[in-house]
Amino acid sequence: MPQTNEAQTIAEADDRTLVITRIFDAPPALVFQVWTDQAHILNWLGPRKYPAVSFEHDFRVGGAWRACLKALDGSETLWQGGVYREIRAPNRLAYSFAWDDGPETLITVDFLPHGAKTRMVFTQTPFETVERRDGHRHGWNSSFDRLRDQVRARAA
Amino acid sequence: MASDPLSLTLSALADPTRRAILARLALGETSVTELAEPFRMSLPAVSKHLKVLERAGLISRSREAQWRPCRIEAGPLADVAQWVEAYRRFWEASFDRLDTYLNEIQRQEREDASNK
Numbered sequence: 001m002p003q004t005n006e007a008q009t010i011a012e013a014d015d016r017t018l019v020i021t022r023i024f025d026a027p028p029a030l031v032f033q034v035w036t037d038q039a040h041i042l043n044w045l046g047p048r049k050y051p052a053v054s055f056e057h058d059f060r061v062g063g064a065w066r067a068c069l070k071a072l073d074g075s076e077t078l079w080q081g082g083v084y085r086e087i088r089a090p091n092r093l094a095y096s097f098a099w100d101d102g103p104e105t106l107i108t109v110d111f112l113p114h115g116a117k118t119r120m121v122f123t124q125t126p127f128e129t130v131e132r133r134d135g136h137r138h139g140w141n142s143s144f145d146r147l148r149d150q151v152r153a154r155a156a
Numbered sequence: 157m158a159s160d161p162l163s164l165t166l167s168a169l170a171d172p173t174r175r176a177i178l179a180r181l182a183l184g185e186t187s188v189t190e191l192a193e194p195f196r197m198s199l200p201a202v203s204k205h206l207k208v209l210e211r212a213g214l215i216s217r218s219r220e221a222q223w224r225p226c227r228i229e230a231g232p233l234a235d236v237a238q239w240v241e242a243y244r245r246f247w248e249a250s251f252d253r254l255d256t257y258l259n260e261i262q263r264q265e266r267e268d269a270s271n272k
Contacts, residue, residue: 044257047250
Protein backbone atom coordinates (compact mmCIF):
# COMPACT_ATOMS: atom_id res chain seq x y z
CA MET A 1 0.00 0.00 0.00
CA PRO A 2 2.30 2.77 -1.23
CA GLN A 3 -0.29 5.48 -0.48
CA THR A 4 -0.34 4.72 3.22
CA ASN A 5 3.41 4.45 3.45
CA GLU A 6 3.89 7.73 1.68
CA ALA A 7 1.51 9.43 4.07
CA GLN A 8 3.59 8.05 6.93
CA THR A 9 6.77 9.37 5.40
CA ILE A 10 5.29 12.84 5.12
CA ALA A 11 4.20 12.62 8.73
CA GLU A 12 7.75 11.70 9.69
CA ALA A 13 9.09 14.69 7.77
CA ASP A 14 6.69 16.82 9.83
CA ASP A 15 7.97 15.23 13.02
CA ARG A 16 11.45 16.49 12.29
CA THR A 17 10.45 20.13 12.12
CA LEU A 18 9.01 22.09 14.99
CA VAL A 19 6.44 24.70 13.98
CA ILE A 20 4.73 26.91 16.55
CA THR A 21 2.27 29.63 15.58
CA ARG A 22 1.08 32.21 18.11
CA ILE A 23 -0.83 35.48 18.13
CA PHE A 24 0.67 38.13 20.41
CA ASP A 25 -1.34 41.16 21.44
CA ALA A 26 1.32 43.66 20.31
CA PRO A 27 2.45 45.07 16.94
CA PRO A 28 5.27 43.27 15.03
CA ALA A 29 7.73 46.12 15.70
CA LEU A 30 7.41 45.60 19.45
CA VAL A 31 7.52 41.80 19.29
CA PHE A 32 10.61 42.02 17.10
CA GLN A 33 12.23 44.45 19.53
CA VAL A 34 11.48 42.29 22.55
CA TRP A 35 12.93 39.31 20.69
CA THR A 36 16.14 41.05 19.69
CA ASP A 37 16.96 43.42 22.54
CA GLN A 38 19.24 41.97 25.19
CA ALA A 39 17.46 43.58 28.16
CA HIS A 40 14.06 42.40 26.93
CA ILE A 41 15.14 38.84 26.13
CA LEU A 42 16.12 38.20 29.75
CA ASN A 43 12.48 38.84 30.68
CA TRP A 44 11.03 35.95 28.73
CA LEU A 45 13.58 33.45 27.41
CA GLY A 46 13.39 30.05 29.05
CA PRO A 47 10.73 28.28 31.07
CA ARG A 48 9.76 29.87 34.39
CA LYS A 49 11.78 27.31 36.29
CA TYR A 50 14.73 27.71 33.90
CA PRO A 51 14.93 31.41 33.02
CA ALA A 52 17.74 32.95 31.00
CA VAL A 53 20.14 34.68 33.41
CA SER A 54 22.58 36.03 30.85
CA PHE A 55 22.34 36.90 27.20
CA GLU A 56 25.02 38.35 24.97
CA HIS A 57 24.97 38.94 21.27
CA ASP A 58 26.55 40.66 18.33
CA PHE A 59 23.34 41.62 16.61
CA ARG A 60 24.17 41.50 12.92
CA VAL A 61 24.07 38.84 10.22
CA GLY A 62 27.02 36.57 10.94
CA GLY A 63 27.19 37.76 14.56
CA ALA A 64 27.08 35.28 17.44
CA TRP A 65 24.61 35.05 20.33
CA ARG A 66 24.87 33.13 23.57
CA ALA A 67 22.48 32.59 26.47
CA CYS A 68 22.75 30.94 29.85
CA LEU A 69 19.71 29.41 31.52
CA LYS A 70 19.75 28.59 35.19
CA ALA A 71 17.46 26.38 37.25
CA LEU A 72 15.60 28.44 39.86
CA ASP A 73 17.01 26.25 42.64
CA GLY A 74 20.49 26.92 41.25
CA SER A 75 21.14 23.23 40.66
CA GLU A 76 21.98 23.48 36.96
CA THR A 77 23.03 25.90 34.25
CA LEU A 78 22.48 25.30 30.55
CA TRP A 79 24.14 27.17 27.71
CA GLN A 80 22.80 27.73 24.24
CA GLY A 81 24.05 29.81 21.35
CA GLY A 82 24.38 30.31 17.63
CA VAL A 83 24.83 32.78 14.81
CA TYR A 84 22.39 35.24 13.25
CA ARG A 85 21.57 34.31 9.67
CA GLU A 86 18.92 36.81 8.65
CA ILE A 87 17.73 40.03 10.25
CA ARG A 88 14.84 41.83 8.62
CA ALA A 89 13.15 44.10 11.14
CA PRO A 90 10.38 43.89 12.05
CA ASN A 91 9.26 40.81 10.14
CA ARG A 92 11.89 38.13 10.08
CA LEU A 93 14.70 36.73 12.15
CA ALA A 94 16.72 33.59 11.43
CA TYR A 95 19.57 32.16 13.48
CA SER A 96 21.31 28.93 14.23
CA PHE A 97 20.68 27.39 17.62
CA ALA A 98 22.46 24.70 19.60
CA TRP A 99 22.64 23.64 23.22
CA ASP A 100 26.26 23.15 24.25
CA ASP A 101 27.28 19.71 22.93
CA GLY A 102 24.01 19.45 21.03
CA PRO A 103 23.38 19.33 17.29
CA GLU A 104 22.95 22.59 15.43
CA THR A 105 19.47 23.62 14.30
CA LEU A 106 18.07 26.53 12.34
CA ILE A 107 15.38 28.76 13.80
CA THR A 108 13.30 31.04 11.62
CA VAL A 109 10.77 33.43 13.13
CA ASP A 110 8.29 35.43 11.08
CA PHE A 111 6.38 38.28 12.69
CA LEU A 112 3.33 38.99 10.56
CA PRO A 113 0.84 41.82 11.09
CA HIS A 114 -2.48 40.45 12.29
CA GLY A 115 -4.73 43.49 12.69
CA ALA A 116 -3.05 45.41 15.51
CA LYS A 117 -1.53 42.17 16.74
CA THR A 118 1.28 39.90 15.55
CA ARG A 119 1.05 36.42 14.17
CA MET A 120 4.34 34.74 14.95
CA VAL A 121 5.39 31.66 13.01
CA PHE A 122 8.32 29.92 14.61
CA THR A 123 10.12 27.00 12.99
CA GLN A 124 13.07 25.02 14.19
CA THR A 125 14.65 22.37 12.05
CA PRO A 126 17.72 20.16 12.27
CA PHE A 127 18.28 20.65 8.56
CA GLU A 128 20.74 23.49 8.92
CA THR A 129 22.59 22.39 5.84
CA VAL A 130 19.64 22.00 3.50
CA GLU A 131 20.62 23.31 0.11
CA ARG A 132 18.27 24.21 -2.65
CA ARG A 133 20.09 22.25 -5.27
CA ASP A 134 17.71 21.52 -8.08
CA GLY A 135 20.18 21.01 -10.89
CA HIS A 136 21.11 17.38 -10.53
CA ARG A 137 17.93 15.80 -9.30
CA HIS A 138 15.82 14.88 -12.27
CA GLY A 139 13.95 11.73 -12.99
CA TRP A 140 11.96 11.50 -9.78
CA ASN A 141 8.49 10.16 -10.22
CA SER A 142 5.59 12.39 -9.30
CA SER A 143 4.97 11.03 -5.83
CA PHE A 144 8.64 11.57 -5.12
CA ASP A 145 8.34 15.16 -6.25
CA ARG A 146 5.52 15.77 -3.85
CA LEU A 147 7.48 14.23 -1.01
CA ARG A 148 10.48 16.35 -1.82
CA ASP A 149 8.34 19.51 -1.87
CA GLN A 150 6.91 18.61 1.51
CA VAL A 151 10.32 18.06 3.02
CA ARG A 152 11.71 21.22 1.46
CA ALA A 153 8.77 23.34 2.50
CA ARG A 154 9.27 22.15 6.04
CA ALA A 155 13.02 22.53 5.97
CA ALA A 156 13.16 25.90 4.21
CA MET B 157 31.22 17.40 16.04
CA ALA B 158 29.03 15.58 18.53
CA SER B 159 28.82 11.84 17.98
CA ASP B 160 25.89 10.86 20.21
CA PRO B 161 23.17 8.81 18.46
CA LEU B 162 20.87 11.80 18.01
CA SER B 163 23.58 13.92 16.39
CA LEU B 164 24.43 11.02 14.08
CA THR B 165 20.79 10.76 13.08
CA LEU B 166 20.42 14.49 12.53
CA SER B 167 23.55 14.84 10.48
CA ALA B 168 22.50 11.82 8.42
CA LEU B 169 19.18 13.54 7.81
CA ALA B 170 20.79 16.88 6.96
CA ASP B 171 21.09 15.98 3.30
CA PRO B 172 18.28 16.14 0.73
CA THR B 173 19.46 13.04 -1.15
CA ARG B 174 19.54 10.93 2.00
CA ARG B 175 16.07 12.13 2.98
CA ALA B 176 14.87 11.21 -0.50
CA ILE B 177 16.45 7.76 -0.14
CA LEU B 178 14.56 7.30 3.14
CA ALA B 179 11.35 8.46 1.48
CA ARG B 180 11.86 5.83 -1.21
CA LEU B 181 12.63 3.13 1.36
CA ALA B 182 9.45 3.99 3.24
CA LEU B 183 7.66 2.49 0.23
CA GLY B 184 9.40 -0.84 0.73
CA GLU B 185 12.69 -2.76 0.58
CA THR B 186 14.84 -1.87 -2.40
CA SER B 187 18.13 -2.82 -3.97
CA VAL B 188 20.98 -0.33 -4.27
CA THR B 189 20.68 -0.35 -8.06
CA GLU B 190 17.00 0.53 -7.87
CA LEU B 191 17.70 3.27 -5.33
CA ALA B 192 20.35 4.86 -7.54
CA GLU B 193 18.04 5.15 -10.55
CA PRO B 194 16.09 8.33 -9.75
CA PHE B 195 19.17 10.19 -8.53
CA ARG B 196 21.41 10.16 -11.61
CA MET B 197 24.12 9.06 -9.26
CA SER B 198 26.80 6.43 -9.47
CA LEU B 199 26.41 3.30 -7.40
CA PRO B 200 29.46 4.19 -5.25
CA ALA B 201 27.94 7.60 -4.52
CA VAL B 202 24.68 6.01 -3.43
CA SER B 203 26.57 3.43 -1.38
CA LYS B 204 28.32 6.24 0.45
CA HIS B 205 24.98 7.78 1.41
CA LEU B 206 23.71 4.37 2.48
CA LYS B 207 26.71 3.92 4.76
CA VAL B 208 25.92 7.19 6.50
CA LEU B 209 22.30 6.15 6.94
CA GLU B 210 23.33 2.71 8.16
CA ARG B 211 25.78 4.13 10.70
CA ALA B 212 22.96 6.30 12.07
CA GLY B 213 20.77 3.21 12.34
CA LEU B 214 18.24 4.70 9.93
CA ILE B 215 18.47 1.75 7.54
CA SER B 216 19.54 -1.86 7.71
CA ARG B 217 20.84 -4.06 4.93
CA SER B 218 20.00 -7.69 4.71
CA ARG B 219 22.90 -10.11 4.48
CA GLU B 220 20.64 -12.94 3.43
CA ALA B 221 19.99 -12.11 -0.18
CA GLN B 222 22.71 -11.58 -2.78
CA TRP B 223 21.32 -8.13 -3.68
CA ARG B 224 21.39 -6.98 -0.05
CA PRO B 225 18.09 -5.10 0.06
CA CYS B 226 17.92 -1.90 2.12
CA ARG B 227 15.21 -1.39 4.67
CA ILE B 228 14.20 1.72 6.66
CA GLU B 229 14.47 1.53 10.48
CA ALA B 230 12.01 3.72 12.35
CA GLY B 231 13.72 3.84 15.77
CA PRO B 232 16.07 6.81 15.28
CA LEU B 233 13.28 8.80 13.61
CA ALA B 234 11.16 8.30 16.71
CA ASP B 235 14.09 9.63 18.80
CA VAL B 236 14.19 12.73 16.62
CA ALA B 237 10.45 13.24 17.10
CA GLN B 238 10.99 13.02 20.87
CA TRP B 239 13.76 15.56 20.69
CA VAL B 240 11.51 17.94 18.72
CA GLU B 241 8.89 17.48 21.44
CA ALA B 242 11.38 18.59 24.11
CA TYR B 243 12.04 21.73 22.08
CA ARG B 244 8.31 22.34 21.78
CA ARG B 245 7.94 22.31 25.56
CA PHE B 246 10.90 24.67 25.93
CA TRP B 247 9.57 27.22 23.44
CA GLU B 248 5.93 27.04 24.48
CA ALA B 249 7.01 27.82 28.04
CA SER B 250 9.12 30.76 26.80
CA PHE B 251 6.28 32.07 24.62
CA ASP B 252 3.88 31.99 27.57
CA ARG B 253 6.29 34.29 29.36
CA LEU B 254 6.74 36.43 26.25
CA ASP B 255 2.97 36.85 26.03
CA THR B 256 2.75 37.99 29.65
CA TYR B 257 5.76 40.25 29.26
CA LEU B 258 4.38 41.98 26.14
CA ASN B 259 1.16 42.71 28.01
CA GLU B 260 3.12 44.06 30.97
CA ILE B 261 5.32 46.47 29.05
CA GLN B 262 2.39 47.78 27.01
CA ARG B 263 0.38 48.37 30.16
CA GLN B 264 3.38 50.17 31.63
CA GLU B 265 3.68 52.32 28.50
CA ARG B 266 0.01 53.27 28.70
CA GLU B 267 0.34 54.19 32.38
CA ASP B 268 3.46 56.27 31.71
CA ALA B 269 1.66 58.06 28.87
CA SER B 270 -1.37 58.88 30.99
CA ASN B 271 0.80 60.15 33.87
CA LYS B 272 2.53 62.69 31.65
